[in-house]
Amino acid sequence: MFKSICMNMVLFYQNFLSPLKPRSCRYYPTCSEYALWQLNKNSLIQALCLIIVRILKCNPFFKGGFDYPRIHKDFTIANACFQPLFLAQTRLKFIYIPCDYKHFYLIKIIF
Template sequence: MIIRRFFLKLLWLYRHSFSLVTRGSCRHYPSCSEYALWQFECNTLPRAFGSTFVRILKCNQLFRGGIDYPMIGKPALKPAELSVNTIKYWFVPYQQNYFLIKNFKFKGSQC
C-alpha cells in the first residue's frame, strides 16, 4: 500500500509539473499519465507496471494511437451506495478481464 501511494504521488508530481510542458502530445486517450494513474489505482503493482510500460512504448509515431482504455483483472469492491455520483470507474467486461472507463461525474477519491 505504501509503494502504491508512492507511485501515485510520483504520477501526481509528473502530471502537475513536467507534463505542463508536453500537454496534448500523447497519441492515446486517456493520456499515458492518466492511464498509469488508473492502472496503479485499480490493478496489482506488477500488472500496473507492465501495462504502463507497454503503453509508454506504444506512444510514438510507429503506432496508431487512439482510444486505449486500461484492462484490469477484477473490479474493485462496490461502494455501499450506488449512484452515478459514487462510482469512479465503470467496468466493462471483455473476455476474462474488464475495461476501465472513468466516470466524469464522480466527486470522491476511491477506486
Template sequence: MLKKFLLSILHLYQRFFTLIGYGSCRYYPTCSEYAKWEFENNKISSAFYHSLTRILRCNQLFDGGIDYPLLDKLSLKPKNLAVDTIKYWLVPNKKNRFYIIKNFAFKG
C-alpha cells in the same frame, strides 16, 4: 505504501507537464492517466508491465487511439450506487476481463 508513492509521483508529473503546456500522447486516456488507473486498480507488477508496454507503443509507429486499461479480476463492491459516487465504470470484454473507464461525474 509503494502504490501511494507511485501515484503521487504520477500526480506531480501530470501537474508539471500541464503547467508547461506539454502534451502529445497518441492515446486516450493519456499514458500517465493510463498508468494512474493501472496502479489504482491492479497489482504493482501488472501495473508496471502494462504501463511500460503502453509507453513503448506511444510513438509514430503505432496509430494510437482509445486504449483503456484492463482489470484482471473484479473484486470491487461499492457501498453506494449513485452515479456521482462511482469513480470507474467496468465494462466486460470477451476475455473475462474488464475495461476501466473513468466516470467524470464522480464527486469524491
C-alpha cells in the same frame, strides 16, 4: 507503500512537468492518467508492466486512439449488487465494461 509513491510521482508529473510541454498524446486516456488507473486497480508489478508497455507504444509506429485499461476482476454476489444512489457509501468513479471472461475495460466517469 511503494504503490502510493508511484502514484505521487505520476501526480507530480501531471501537475508540474506536463503543463510545460505541448499536448501531443496519441492515446486516450493519456499515459499518465492510464498509469494512475492501473496503479489504482491492479497489483504493483502488473501495473508497472502494463505502464511500461503503454509508454513503449507511444511512438509514430503505433496508430494511437482509445486504449482503456483492461483489468481482471471477480464479481461475486456480494460485490455485484447495486445500491440506489442515495444509499451508496461512495460515488461511482469507474464503469466496468466486459471484454473477456473476468476481464473488463475500465472507463472513468467524469461527471
